[in-house]
Amino acid sequence: MNITIIGAGYVGLVVATCFADVGNEVVCHDLDDDKIARLSRGEVPIHEPNLAPVVTRNRLAGRLRFTTSDALAIGHAGIIFLAVGTPPEGDGSADIDHVLAAARSIGRLMERPLLIVNKSTVPVGTADQVRATVAAALAGRGVDIPFDVVSNPEFLKEGMALQDFMKPDRIIVGAESAHALGVMRQLYAPFSRNHEKFVAMGTRSAELTKYAANAMLATRISFMNELAHLAGQLGADIEAVRLGIGADPRIGRQFLSAGIGYGGSCLPKDVRALIRIAARHGQHLRILRATQEVNDAQQHLLFERLASYFNGASALRGRSIALWGLAFKPDTDDMRDAPSLVLIRALLAAGATVRAYDPVASGQARRLLVAEHGEARCAASVLFASSAQEAVEQADVLVLVTEWQEFRSPDFRYLASTLRAKAVFDGRNIYDRAVLDAAGLYYEGIGRTDDRQGRAAHP
Ligand SMILES: NC(=O)c1ccc[n+]([C@@H]2O[C@H](COP(=O)([O-])OP(=O)(O)OC[C@H]3O[C@@H](n4cnc5c(N)ncnc54)[C@H](O)[C@@H]3O)[C@@H](O)[C@H]2O)c1
Numbered sequence: 001m002n003i004t005i006i007g008a009g010y011v012g013l014v015v016a017t018c019f020a021d022v023g024n025e026v027v028c029h030d031l032d033d034d035k036i037a038r039l040s041r042g043e044v045p046i047h048e049p050n051l052a053p054v055v056t057r058n059r060l061a062g063r064l065r066f067t068t069s070d071a072l073a074i075g076h077a078g079i080i081f082l083a084v085g086t087p088p089e090g091d092g093s094a095d096i097d098h099v100l101a102a103a104r105s106i107g108r109l110m111e112r113p114l115l116i117v118n119k120s121t122v123p124v125g126t127a128d129q130v131r132a133t134v135a136a137a138l139a140g141r142g143v144d145i146p147f148d149v150v151s152n153p154e155f156l157k158e159g160m161a162l163q164d165f166m167k168p169d170r171i172i173v174g175a176e177s178a179h180a181l182g183v184m185r186q187l188y189a190p191f192s193r194n195h196e197k198f199v200a201m202g203t204r205s206a207e208l209t210k211y212a213a214n215a216m217l218a219t220r221i222s223f224m225n226e227l228a229h230l231a232g233q234l235g236a237d238i239e240a241v242r243l244g245i246g247a248d249p250r251i252g253r254q255f256l257s258a259g260i261g262y263g264g265s266c267l268p269k270d271v272r273a274l275i276r277i278a279a280r281h282g283q284h285l286r287i288l289r290a291t292q293e294v295n296d297a298q299q300h301l302l303f304e305r306l307a308s309y310f311n312g313a314s315a316l317r318g319r320s321i322a323l324w325g326l327a328f329k330p331d332t333d334d335m336r337d338a339p340s341l342v343l344i345r346a347l348l349a350a351g352a353t354v355r356a357y358d359p360v361a362s363g364q365a366r367r368l369l370v371a372e373h374g375e376a377r378c379a380a381s382v383l384f385a386s387s388a389q390e391a392v393e394q395a396d397v398l399v400l401v402t403e404w405q406e407f408r409s410p411d412f413r414y415l416a417s418t419l420r421a422k423a424v425f426d427g428r429n430i431y432d433r434a435v436l437d438a439a440g441l442y443y444e445g446i447g448r449t450d451d452r453q454g455r456a457a458h459p
């Protein structure tokens with residue numbers, strides 16, 4: 001089939017690549033000249049494991065093309081996916097301007113019947129708005145060309161995007177016509193071979209399903225983070241509790257890891273957007289508000305622990321804090337809503353300096369911090385190290401922020417010899433207190449047995 005994807009970001013590029021890889025003729029369109037130029041000459045602008053070779057083989061086979069021309073993109077296919085950004089507005093509502101702008105272009109340029117498939121995460125009722133926008137543009141041209149609008153939210157995770165798309169748990173399709181549903185079934189047949197993954201419903205249910213899924217995931221995380229505080233105070237270990245409850249199939253093992261709060265481009269923004277959607281309908285989503293409140297506090301936890309360890313935030317002035325990991329999770333360079341930024345901002349405000357290392361996200365982090373603090377302040381306060389080892393040299397303490405594979409088994413004796421205050425704060429519970437004790441390092445995790453939580457710990 002001929003398919004067009006509008007938006008070549010973390011989602012659009014993966015969707016375009018995977019559809020091309022199963023034999024479709026795909027055109028991927030973006031407004032960003034630089035992104036399209038890089039993609040057209042074979043560069044993949046995001047860090048996503050295993051994506052680059054699949055982009056390359058499909059590009060070289062001629063099945064995957066990139067363009068900034070909306071006329072070319074819209075003329076290419078009978079199926080057009082919208083995978084543009086839906087960033088948060090000031091009050092947390094999802095901004096669907098990019099979605100509606102793409103819909104207007106389609107209405108202005110389409111010359112034949114179309115299936116318009118929305119993949120962006122959008123408020124309930126957006127499919128109806130897309131339909132109205134396209135219809136208005138057609139009416140403005142004085143033409144009547146049939147089209148359908150389908151909601152097909154995406155559930156891929158960054159860092160695992162290719163396999164999530166190629167082997168999805170479910171394919172949610174909200175459609176109001178049997179014809180649209182039939183085309184979507186055919187399109188997704190290669191990804192749904194071994195068991196039925198296709199779940200058909202109305203467009204509004206599909207739109208809500210996306211928010212409901214992310215809200216549930218966020219709530220599990222906040223629940224575990226809140227429980228971790230209790231575990232720490234009671235002398236229990238949240239990691240043991242996690243294993244214990246995760247063994248119950250009604251609960252399941254995934255998304256129970258306590259840490260420094262959920263971040264990324266989706267969970268924080270989608271929780272806030274769903275709260276706003278409900279508020280507009282007079283509903284106060286109590287559970288979700290608590291989820292967000294716990295998460296906001298959790299993102300500040302490591303700073304509070306550090307302040308407490310040094311006997312007060314004012315004692316952080318002049319301290320050098322090493323950070324391992326900047327991205328909101330491993331295997332991505334995405335810094336959107338990364339908890340590391342909350343920690344860095346607080347450390348800089350307290351007068352500390354930061355030595356940060358991330359295998360791939362340092363460039364994005366630097367851009368964001370320079371935009372916030374200016375080039376000179378950033379250069380004076382944050383060193384972007386080129387290795388994990390360089391980050392800890394001359395640092396007082398180490399904070400593990402992102403659980404990249406390469407941080408899992410460090411030389412603790414080396415850390416004990418190089419860290420001036422000989423302390424490790426583990427924001428992801430990946431280390432074993434006994435091993436650090438043996439190496440002569442002070443250890444604090446999140447809700448671990450014997451966490452002293454910084455109480456007068458530093459001599
Ligand atoms: N990132 C994820 O893991 C993920 C997963 C599932 C769903 N989503 C949802 O998918 C959507 C896209 O997310 P993303 O992370 O890929 O965003 P992104 O910011 O990485 O990419 C969006 C792209 O759309 C382009 N764009 C904007 N308006 C355009 C227009 N009118 N025409 C052509 N291109 C246009 C931008 O230039 C950008 O390259 C969002 O609604 C997001 O919530 C994201």
Ligand SMILES: O=c1ccn([C@@H]2O[C@H](COP(=O)(O)OP(=O)(O)O[C@H]3O[C@H](CO)[C@@H](O)[C@H](O)[C@H]3O)[C@@H](O)[C@H]2O)c(=O)[nH]1
Nearest residue numbers: 154155156157158255256257259261262263264266328329
């Ligand atoms: O047990 C856990 C699991 C995750 N996290 C944190 O939660 C955040 C989000 O992680 P994850 O969900 O793996 O990453 P995303 O790529 O943001 O994916 C989420 O958001 C996407 C965009 O909507 C959805 O498509 C995915 O299904 C959904 O998992 C990260 O900061 C993680 O560190 C935890 O703290 N504890």
